[in-house]
Amino acid sequence: MDFFVLNLLNGISFGMLLFLIASGMSIVMGLMGIVNLAHGALYMVGAYVGWTIAVHYGLNFGLAIFLGGLSAGLVGLMMERAFLRRLYKQPNEQVLLTFGFVYILTNLCIWIWGGGPRLAFTAPGLSGLIQLGGMSYPITRIAIAISGVVVAIVLWWLQDKTRFGAMIRAGMDHKEMTMGLGINLERVFMFTFFLAAFIAGIAGVIGAQLLGAYSGLSIDTLLFALIVVIVGGMGSVQGALLGAILIGIIDAFGRAMFPEFSMFTMYLVMIIILMARPKGLLGRRA
Numbered sequence: 001m002d003f004f005v006l007n008l009l010n011g012i013s014f015g016m017l018l019f020l021i022a023s024g025m026s027i028v029m030g031l032m033g034i035v036n037l038a039h040g041a042l043y044m045v046g047a048y049v050g051w052t053i054a055v056h057y058g059l060n061f062g063l064a065i066f067l068g069g070l071s072a073g074l075v076g077l078m079m080e081r082a083f084l085r086r087l088y089k090q091p092n093e094q095v096l097l098t099f100g101f102v103y104i105l106t107n108l109c110i111w112i113w114g115g116g117p118r119l120a121f122t123a124p125g126l127s128g129l130i131q132l133g134g135m136s137y138p139i140t141r142i143a144i145a146i147s148g149v150v151v152a153i154v155l156w157w158l159q160d161k162t163r164f165g166a167m168i169r170a171g172m173d174h175k176e177m178t179m180g181l182g183i184n185l186e187r188v189f190m191f192t193f194f195l196a197a198f199i200a201g202i203a204g205v206i207g208a209q210l211l212g213a214y215s216g217l218s219i220d221t222l223l224f225a226l227i228v229v230i231v232g233g234m235g236s237v238q239g240a241l242l243g244a245i246l247i248g249i250i251d252a253f254g255r256a257m258f259p260e261f262s263m264f265t266m267y268l269v270m271i272i273i274l275m276a277r278p279k280g281l282l283g284r285r286a
């Protein structure tokens with residue numbers, strides 16, 4: 001019983017981290033039609049900035065989360081304003097440009113922080129264990145799961161219950177008609193891209209407690225994000241959440257039961273979903 005509960009909790013906490021990584025990418029791809037392969041690099045920027053604030057300078061972890069998210073958001077905003085807004089409906093150019101930014105941001109991080117990895121850390125207020133029934137479980141992982149739930153609720157409220165969310169959904173469904181109604185979609189796109197990058201930076205700070213910060217983080221997290229978006233479906237907060245939790249749980253049990261195949265379990269899920277439902281579990285209709 002403890003084996004099942006432990007791996008279920010591990011899967012949920014990792015799944016919530018995957019949701020934090022992928023939710024912004026899903027919205028950007030669904031609304032703006034932009035394939036942002038630099039999303040993992042934005043996560044990496046947040047991880048390095050958050051690690052510096054929380055560990056190197058020993059400042060408040062909440063401040064580290066905010067500054068990590070803000071730094072990634074500003075970098076993402078610069079990318080969108082200077083380059084990507086000129087490349088709408090040009091997916092090949094988007095892929096080449098954003099993948100180039102992966103190398104640019106990776107080398108900038110190496111130049112600023114060096115090539116050595118920054119080890120995973122635990123925020124002072126989240127250290128220790130909590131008793132769950134007859135077993136102990138790290139408070140950090142529970143905090144990560146709660147963070148994912150909070151972000152999911154905020155994004156769901158923003159997308160489904162606000163005027164701005166209505167504009168986002170209208171832009172997803174019919175961009176030209178939405179612009180014809182006088183809605184400034186360029187401003188909506190700008191804020192959406194900033195929000196997606198901001199969430200990626202927040203995820204970087206929170207995820208640094210599990211994954212640390214290192215120069216290869218941009219590619220690793222990009223693969224996670226792409227798998228979640230494919231499984232959950234583009235443009236859907238609920239789809240990203242469902243896909244992330246599903247992958248997280250399968251990955252946790254796969255690592256525990258079949259460690260020799262643990263690297264392939266999430267890819268197997270992606271292949272099955274692509275064969276059965278190419279648009280993803282809750283993907284929006286194009």
